[in-house]
Amino acid sequence: MNRMPAALAPARSRTRRRLFALTLLTALAGSLVLATGASADFWTPESGGGSANAENIDTLYKLILAVAVVVFVGVEGMLLYSMIRFRARKDAVPAQIRGNTRLEIGWTLGASGILVILAIVTFVMLDDIRNPPNSDADGYPTQRIVNVQNASAYQPRPPNGRALNVEVNGQRYVWRYTYPDGDDNILNNTFSYETLVVPTKTTVTLAIKAQDVAHSWWIPKLGGKADAVPGHTNFTWFKVQRPGTFRGQCAELCGRNHADMLAKVVAVEPDEFKTWLENKRREIDANNKAAEERRKQEAEDTAAGDSPAEDKSSVESETPAQDEGP
Amino acid sequence: MAATDTAVLVPEITAQRVEPPPRGWTSWITTTDHKRIGILYLVTTFVFFLMGGVEALLMRVQLGTPDNTFLTPSTYNALFTLHGTTMIFLFVVPIMAGFGNYFLPLMIGARDMAFPKLNALSYWLLLSGGIVFYISLFFSPPEAGWTSYAPLSAETFSETSGMDAWIFLIHLTGISSLIGAINFYATIANMRAPGMGWGRLPLFVWTLLTYAVLLLLALPVIAGAATLLLTDRHFGTGYFDQSQGGDPLLWQHLFWFFGHPEVYIMVLPGFGIISEVLPVFARKPIFGYKAIAAATVVIAFLGLLVWAHHMFTTPSATIVLVFFMISSFLIAIPTGVKIFNWVATLWRGTVEFKTPLLFAVGFISVFLIGGITGVFLAVFPVDWQLHDTYFVVAHLHYVLVGGSVFAIFAGIYYWYPKITGRMLDEGIGKWSFAFMYIGINVTFMIQHSIGLEGMPRRIYEYPDVGNLALYNLISTIGSFMLGLGVLITVWNVVRSLKKGVAAGPDPWKGNTLEWFVESPPPVNNFDVIPRVRSVEPMKDIRRQVARQSESSLSPAPAGSPD
Numbered sequence: 078m079n080r081m082p083a084a085l086a087p088a089r090s091r092t093r094r095r096l097f098a099l100t101l102l103t104a105l106a107g108s109l110v111l112a113t114g115a116s117a118d119f120w121t122p123e124s125g126g127g128s129a130n131a132e133n134i135d136t137l138y139k140l141i142l143a144v145a146v147v148v149f150v151g152v153e154g155m156l157l158y159s160m161i162r163f164r165a166r167k168d169a170v171p172a173q174i175r176g177n178t179r180l181e182i183g184w185t186l187g188a189s190g191i192l193v194i195l196a197i198v199t200f201v202m203l204d205d206i207r208n209p210p211n212s213d214a215d216g217y218p219t220q221r222i223v224n225v226q227n228a229s230a231y232q233p234r235p236p237n238g239r240a241l242n243v244e245v246n247g248q249r250y251v252w253r254y255t256y257p258d259g260d261d262n263i264l265n266n267t268f269s270y271e272t273l274v275v276p277t278k279t280t281v282t283l284a285i286k287a288q289d290v291a292h293s294w295w296i297p298k299l300g301g302k303a304d305a306v307p308g309h310t311n312f313t314w315f316k317v318q319r320p321g322t323f324r325g326q327c328a329e330l331c332g333r334n335h336a337d338m339l340a341k342v343v344a345v346e347p348d349e350f351k352t353w354l355e356n357k358r359r360e361i362d363a364n365n366k367a368a369e370e371r372r373k374q375e376a377e378d379t380a381a382g383d384s385p386a387e388d389k390s391s392v393e394s395e396t397p398a399q400d401e402g403p
Numbered sequence: 404m405a406a407t408d409t410a411v412l413v414p415e416i417t418a419q420r421v422e423p424p425p426r427g428w429t430s431w432i433t434t435t436d437h438k439r440i441g442i443l444y445l446v447t448t449f450v451f452f453l454m455g456g457v458e459a460l461l462m463r464v465q466l467g468t469p470d471n472t473f474l475t476p477s478t479y480n481a482l483f484t485l486h487g488t489t490m491i492f493l494f495v496v497p498i499m500a501g502f503g504n505y506f507l508p509l510m511i512g513a514r515d516m517a518f519p520k521l522n523a524l525s526y527w528l529l530l531s532g533g534i535v536f537y538i539s540l541f542f543s544p545p546e547a548g549w550t551s552y553a554p555l556s557a558e559t560f561s562e563t564s565g566m567d568a569w570i571f572l573i574h575l576t577g578i579s580s581l582i583g584a585i586n587f588y589a590t591i592a593n594m595r596a597p598g599m600g601w602g603r604l605p606l607f608v609w610t611l612l613t614y615a616v617l618l619l620l621a622l623p624v625i626a627g628a629a630t631l632l633l634t635d636r637h638f639g640t641g642y643f644d645q646s647q648g649g650d651p652l653l654w655q656h657l658f659w660f661f662g663h664p665e666v667y668i669m670v671l672p673g674f675g676i677i678s679e680v681l682p683v684f685a686r687k688p689i690f691g692y693k694a695i696a697a698a699t700v701v702i703a704f705l706g707l708l709v710w711a712h713h714m715f716t717t718p719s720a721t722i723v724l725v726f727f728m729i730s731s732f733l734i735a736i737p738t739g740v741k742i743f744n745w746v747a748t749l750w751r752g753t754v755e756f757k758t759p760l761l762f763a764v765g766f767i768s769v770f771l772i773g774g775i776t777g778v779f780l781a782v783f784p785v786d787w788q789l790h791d792t793y794f795v796v797a798h799l800h801y802v803l804v805g806g807s808v809f810a811i812f813a814g815i816y817y818w819y820p821k822i823t824g825r826m827l828d829e830g831i832g833k834w835s836f837a838f839m840y841i842g843i844n845v846t847f848m849i850q851h852s853i854g855l856e857g858m859p860r861r862i863y864e865y866p867d868v869g870n871l872a873l874y875n876l877i878s879t880i881g882s883f884m885l886g887l888g889v890l891i892t893v894w895n896v897v898r899s900l901k902k903g904v905a906a907g908p909d910p911w912k913g914n915t916l917e918w919f920v921e922s923p924p925p926v927n928n929f930d931v932i933p934r935v936r937s938v939e940p941m942k943d944i945r946r947q948v949a950r951q952s953e954s955s956l957s958p959a960p961a962g963s964p965d
Contacts, residue, residue, distance in 0.1 A: 100837075100840070120852075122855050122857075123856065123857050131788075133784075137782065137785055138779065138785050141778065141779055141785065149771065152742060155746050156768055159749040159750045159754070163685070163752050163753065164756065165686075165753040165756075171686040171751065171752040174687065174751065176694065181691055184743045192732040192733075196728070196732060206784045290554050291555065293791060300787070301787020301788045302790055303718075304716045306651055309645075309652065309717070328716075328859040330552070330555065330861045332480075332555065335861060336863050336865070
């Protein structure tokens with residue numbers, strides 16, 4: 078018991094020097110980590126190869142980071158300097174200053190100025206982040222967004238009003254995607270689970286809903302999160318230029334398997350998307366037909382008793398052929 | 404202000420009979436003495452802090468390697484719910500009340516709190532809240548996070564009684580804090596020493612006053628929301644159930660209308676402790692007393708107007724997002740002013756590297772990071788990426804560990820001599836600081852990057868992609884350093900009870916009135932309450948004593964030049 082305090086209580090200046098050395102060491106170790114982990118994600122959110130809104134958020138983030146680094150270095154530098162320069166020495170006399178109004182006003186205005194600039198930059202960049210652009214001319218032919226049941230002022234639309242509007246439904250612990258088919262009846266639409274297949278060069282708008290508890294839609298490379306809240310419809314969009322696979326997962330605690338509620342967006346060429354959609358349609362129809370026959374069979378076999386189980390076979394066979402991306 | 408003439412000090416009460424000081428454990432459970440209640444608060448909340456710390460370490464072990472199976476998903480969810488709830492409702496908020504209980508009357512020259520019995524009630528309600536909550540461990544602890552978002556907290560999705568234990572914790576600790584807040588307010592408003600106008604109130608007392616007002620404004624909201632949740636769960640109402648015409652977002656609004664002021668409830672008294680410690684060890688008056696006091700009040704006011712910045716990703720109109728971005732920006736200004744004033748307090752002082760000062764300076768350097776990352780999160784398009792990721796976990800821990808916990812440790816090292824009459828060991832204290840300072844930075848700095856890599860919070864496992872495995876391992880190692888640093892202080896506190904050097908009434912040459920009385924202070928605190936003539940009454944008193952002893956030493960007053 079007594080051994081440690083003896084070891085721990087060296088001359089005061091030694092402790093101080095040791096503390097300083099320790100701090101320096103951590104800083105060094107920290108910068109080493111920085112150097113090795115110098116992938117882009119160390120400093121900035123995931124971006125690159127995804128959608129323009131993610132790119133713009135990334136740019137905005139970098140601008141704030143630049144300001145933050147300046148403020149950080151400035152304040153920490155002043156703090157460290159005053160700690161070292163004004164440490165207690167034998168003949169040092171502390172200056173009895175109680176304040177300085179001009180200085181107070183100065184740094185209040187300085188801080189405000191920085192924040193005003195950040196706000197302006199945000200407003201300038203906001204439009205490109207919040208509002209989707211038109212699809213490219215060679216994108217997938219889309220229709221006007223119509224099937225918004227909870228018509229909402231917040232739904233961002235491209236200037237020409239046309240986009241592939243997919244309904245995203247969060248349910249424990251899987252995402253369900255309903256693709257538009259041109260009519261108002263959403264019950265007969267093509268759908269898929271977990272993997273959302275989209276055409277490239279086409280603006281995809283998402284109407285996000287929740288089935289049970291709150292979830293949050295998030296594919297980092299395709300822009301920010303949008304919470305799925307029961308009773309509400311949330312919106313976001315993305316537009317992918319090149320084929321690829323983008324992964325994400327539910328970002329709002331939704332229960333025990335929250336960690337396993339994964340999402341994947343596979344972007345394919347518009348032609349490929351068209352075939353995929355048709356195949357998917359056929360697959361669903363075939364499954365429905367099989368299920369119907371099975372139900373009929375079961376109803377005939379067992380006159381009463383067991384309720385026909387919800388058919389999930391269409392859910393199981395979900396993985397599209399173009400799973401692997403570019 | 405009753406301008407009583409205290410130039411001639413006349414004892415107000417004549418003692419007929421002197422009771423011996425109460426002893427034994429019954430004296431502790433029946434006490435209404437603010438100092439004993441303060442000690443009960445401090446010890447109890449620190450025990451809860453250690454429990455919350457163990458919960459955090461268990462989570463860090465689980466996350467130390469990818470796809471780990473150390474904990475089951477339900478245990479993990481229970482752990483982060485317990486951890487968050489414990490640290491906020493059972494540690495940071497009430498430990499500030501503990502410091503307040505002990506030092507508020509001493510600092511303003513009062514003999515006790517305004518309502519001593521209510522004060523005892525506050526403490527026992529807090530303890531009952533903690534017990535009710537932790538008893539759920541033996542049944543089925545809550546799993547919906549400390550935020551308990553509806554509908555996850557509804558009966559359909561959290562059918563166990565753990566959720567109800569959480570609600571009762573909110574009610575019991577809420578009533579405890581409300582009573583405490585009324586008590587603080589009444590004490591500060593009515594029981595200040597003669598001469599202590601609002602402009603001479605110690606800054607810690609200013610922050611306690613603001614803390615009390617914020618508690619009074621914010622707590623009824625969460626108490627009401629928790630009651631609605633309770634009736635939703637058991638009495639068939641549907642306030643948060645969209646299928647019955649309710650709205651899950653209502654819970655989020657009510658929760659954060661309380662939840663964000665709660666952040667300032669937790670950190671403002673910490674600001675107060677820093678504002679007391681820095682001038683003492685820089686041997687210099689606090690820079691910009693009025694600016695710091697004003698900034699405290701402005702932060703509290705703005706803190707009531709920023710709640711929806713926790714909800715940027717919910718369906719919201721752009722104008723709402725813009726409003727809450729701007730209001731969150733505004734709050735950065737008074738916070739920045741405080742940081743600048745603290746640095747300026749050190750400037751041209753003579754800084755003594757005692758442990759309380761190290762924790763105070765550590766606080767500034769770490770809290771600054773939490774403040775800066777807060778600006779990232781206030782910019783709502785950026786928040787859309789960062790929200791609910793480990794970036795936010797890093798941010799809030801820089802604010803609450805770097806902010807509140809470091810301030811609490813500064814307070815422990817600064818005031819321990821007053822409470823016990825003995826000094827904490829400086830060497831051990833510095834080791835504790837070193838481990839905690841390095842620990843917090845190793846743990847939480849890397850979590851920014853974990854979040855930027857796309858790892859959401861509150862997930863019990865993650866796949867081995869990118870650098871997540873390495874980053875999480877670093878964070879886990881850091882968390883154990885932090886834990887070791889805390890344990891070193893626990894050891895220091897226990898050890899110094901017996902072995903510490905005798906402190907005397909004023910070991911640091913403090914500025915405020917608690918250093919006027921013996922350590923530990925007598926039951927009645929002050930036999931004579933000194934008249935306060937400035938914001939640093941102890942400086943005046945020391946000067947006066949020096950002058951008197953000088954004049955008594957030199958018998959010929961004619962010899963003095965002035």
